[in-house]
Amino acid sequence: MKKVIAVLMLLLPLMAQAQERSYEPGNFWQISGVKTMPAKFDAYIDDISGLWRSQMEKMKDDGKIVSYHIMVNVHPRDNEPDLWLMVQWTSAADMLDTPWDYWDELTDDIVGSVEKSRELAIDRGELRTIMGDTLAREITFK
Template sequence: MKPTRLWCAALCCAFLLFATGAGAQERPYKDGPVTIVTSIKVVDGQFENYMDFLNTSWRRIQEEAKAAGMVLDYHVMGAQPHDPDEADLYLVVTYPNMATFDDMDKKMDPIAAKVTKMSIKQQDEASGKRTAMRTILGQQLLREIVFK
């Protein structure tokens, strides 16, 4: 082999090694906890009734899920809506990761049944009755980006 070809081959190998090493670098962050934010519009005159529900059944369910490691934290946040169609309350629940959502119903149903002492059907009916107190406007899934 001629020296020029030998240098070219060595240079190509060096570039390949450099490109492979550069592509394998770790990102400076990792996926963190997942937060679900539920936007709620409370019906006029029903704020205290809905807060009573949140402070009893909903809160106890969150505490049980937290003790089981399925929930990291939860909050109820009041808001000042700018127009009548905006949320005035947000339910914020943080979960350890996306894997927590696998078979979530199977994990949460026993907790809810234990806390409320109601069957799944009764819980569903109770949820339907809460539409007199609030309207769920939507949910947002957020994932924290944790820098290393």
């Protein structure tokens, strides 16, 4: 009996490997939950339609991201975001391993300087609160 159990224990990983999955791994998504301050929703949307949108378009042109989306929470409950900012990355490496120089150049091109970007980030803090960021990986059925 012990030999049978030992053989089964050795075969289980092989059996698991042989099973075909019904899905394929896809792109990585960075999802940020945003809660706008009272009466600041339109002001925040106006703000990100400039800077954030410009950054996303440049990163699309550079092949870093596939797409970006904004989802509005139609009926937010207490402590839920009003918006989700979603960025579909071409790869985890593009998201995690892009050199700092790239980000500095992107900031300089769009905003003018890293210092100006910091000032804008402080101002943006009056419009919204980031409730959290999530990294997810898309899967698609075969």
